Amino acid sequence: MKKIFSRPKSLKRTPFHYCPGCGHSILHRIIGEVIDEMNLQERIIGVPPAGCAVLAYFYFDIDMGEASHGRGAALATGMKRALPDRVIFTYQGDGDIAAIGTAETIHAASRGENITTIFVNNGVYGMTGGQMAPTTILGQTTTTSPGGRNERRDGFPINLSEMLAVAKGSAYIERTAVNSPAHILKTKKAIAKAFRVQLEGYGFSLIEVLSPCPTNWKMGSVESCKWIDEVMTAHFPLGVLKDITGDKKDAH
Amino acid sequence: MASALLSAQKLPLRCIVPKVLMRGNHVVGEAAVRAGCRFYFGYPITPQNEVPEYMSERLSKVEGGVFIQAESEVASIHMVIGASMAGGRAMTSSSGPGISLKQEGISFLSALELPAVIVNMSRGGPGLGNIAPSQSDYFQATRGGGHGDYRNIVLAPNSCQELADLTYEAFNLADKYRTPVIILGDGMLGQMMEPVELPPEVQIKKLPHKDWTLTGAKGRPSRFLRSLILDPFEEEEHNWKLMRKYERITKEEVRWETSFADDSKLMVVAFGIAARIAKGAIKRLRDEGMKIGIIRPISLWPFPYKAIKELTKKVKHFFVFEMNMGQMLEDVKLALEGNGEVHFYGRPGGIILTPLEVSRVISSYYYQKRLG
Amino acid sequence: MLIKTVFSGFGGQGVIMMGYLLATAGMYEEKNVTCLPSYGAEVRGGTANCTVVISTEEIASPVASEPEFAVLMNNPSLFRFQNQVQSGGTIFLNSSMIESRPIRGDLEIYEVPVNDLAKKLSGNKGSNIIMLGAFIKKTGVVSFETMTHALKEIFGAKNPSIFKSNKAALQLGYDYLD
Structure with missing residues (x-):
């Protein structure tokens, strides 16, 4: 019998705990596929965040070292400087990277740290119960912006990837989504490219992934995926924000 | 330079x-x-x-x-x-x-x-x-x-x-x-x-090999290092594990130094720079015939509780000198377990006392308690 | 024996180097030494000072309260330290820059016009080392030979010509006072 679909070998045999319709499961899988396809399982180290993906080390069959909330980029910096020939990536949510970890992230990018960051943007603090995130868009209802995010009270959402693209040390920044098969394939390509950028020593790479959170958005799965296309991408447009590699073949 | x-x-x-x-x-x-x-x-x-x-x-x-x-x-x-x-x-x-x-x-x-x-x-x-x-x-x-x-x-x-x-x-x-x-x-x-x-x-x-590091899962199963342990029983066990380690450290790594302990009627307890200044003060006072010694904790944790307790067999008066408002003082009191008398003198805020100034404070306590 | 010396002057007059050299020379003579430079906000734009303790016994505190000797390179230093020196102590003052004189009668004062003397040297440099020469001549805290050796160890390794000019400065100061 011919096998046409199986679990990537860099994922463990553990079922994901993520909610139905959550983007993390898809993202974990495609990262696993990329690690397998690039043959990185023995030389990659992941840094999971505080947030919904904190238990990522139960799912990835690779070395992983947990960071405290927001400090992934700093921890990965220390790790990469100690092990320059390994591939180091952080996996961080929007609260982790764009609120409490802003300083660490911007400075790691500015230093041109040769690490990769997977930035999962779902516009809410998922693990703590759906509070307003730095990427919650104006008018979006969360448990701490019950009348919708109001710029007078809550300020504006942060477009972190655009900020990082300005940093001189960043090499490759792209925003993708995991709300449709086409977007998922693009995300997978982007992650593969980010790892390649690191392997070739270009510097800081980051893939921001717009990801559905039906539970905290209080929407159905299909509706959530639509909402990303119709509302979220208006504030966080998809595409390559920076690429210093001059590499045309991956442009999409 | x-x-x-x-x-x-x-x-x-x-x-x-x-x-x-x-x-x-x-x-x-x-x-x-x-x-x-x-x-x-x-x-x-x-x-x-x-x-x-x-x-x-x-x-x-x-x-x-x-x-x-x-x-x-x-x-x-x-x-x-x-x-x-x-x-x-x-x-x-x-x-x-x-x-x-x-x-x-x-x-x-x-x-x-x-x-x-x-x-x-x-x-x-x-x-x-x-x-x-x-x-x-x-x-x-x-x-x-x-x-x-x-x-x-x-x-x-x-x-x-x-x-x-x-x-x-x-x-x-x-x-x-x-x-x-x-x-x-x-x-x-x-x-x-x-x-x-x-x-x-x-x-x-x-250097000794470390068998727990994250270096990429080459030729061995993958590893992870984490501090999030959601199951309270597991977290409790992790805490007990740490506790057992701390008990081992408490047994094996206590460091302190005593000077002039043999005939002393008053022991000064001080650490770091304060201990050095106090020792200078004590030398002056011993020249004047006062029987004063000093114990200097070198490891502040683990603290030399036993060494201080041991001193109470011979000494009843303890004088804690710190460049703060009395923090190690609490550990000294715990060490004494109610034995002996503790007096504290400290200056917070970055004041550095001279050995002469410290000797005045110690000697006035010494005479007040009629130790000499 | 326990001798405390404070060196004080403007930042740039080389007072920390004077202290460092004296402490190094003391170390070569197998004495216990400490050298404590002033630091941080204290030295920003103001005077720098450095206290050196040399002793045959353990040194309790590197802070020189009531020093035996004060080496003062500018006016503010004189105002700050003249009343701290022990009764019977000695002040070495840079008479090229300090106009007033201590009002205390219980001190010995040596005036060394180091900036004027430095004009005799190439590059008009080394006023601190001139003062150090005068200082060791009158105090005998360390010998001239040891101080020369300290200069050689600290400057000679990098640049023999710097050692040579500093040695000349040391000699100039040493010979200036009788």
């Missing part, structure tokens, strides 16, 4: 022991590098700036040496975590306000059971306080400092030589017990220069 200091190692023949006159903060850096530290992450704050300055130059000349001036104290301690996870000997240094910021990472280091050395050249506080030498971070250092149920090994040197020896030893202790070790100095120790005999340089390759 760093290179000038190093070049001064060639000494005239009449010097039996090759010593070099070095500033405390430089001593920390040099001893660390000789202990195999290849990763230093820091942030400027007075009075420890010479540590990052020294390390930036020194580590650039060592194979595999990494120096980063981080964007914050918080970032620097997490860089230490990353390098430590990867198996390197890593260090950061700061002073009071910066050490407060590092507490998040220190709690994580303890939970993740990662070795690291953290140097605190403490200054007057709370808040920004000042940059004068102070011992007001005793509680913070010895009680864990961050959130959660943990302790750090805390070593308190009182001279540049001891600073070299204890910094060197700190890396071994950190690796041996997989725990952060804090060097608690003060502004004066960091700034002053004294002749130092530097420890020999270790060969990194000969």
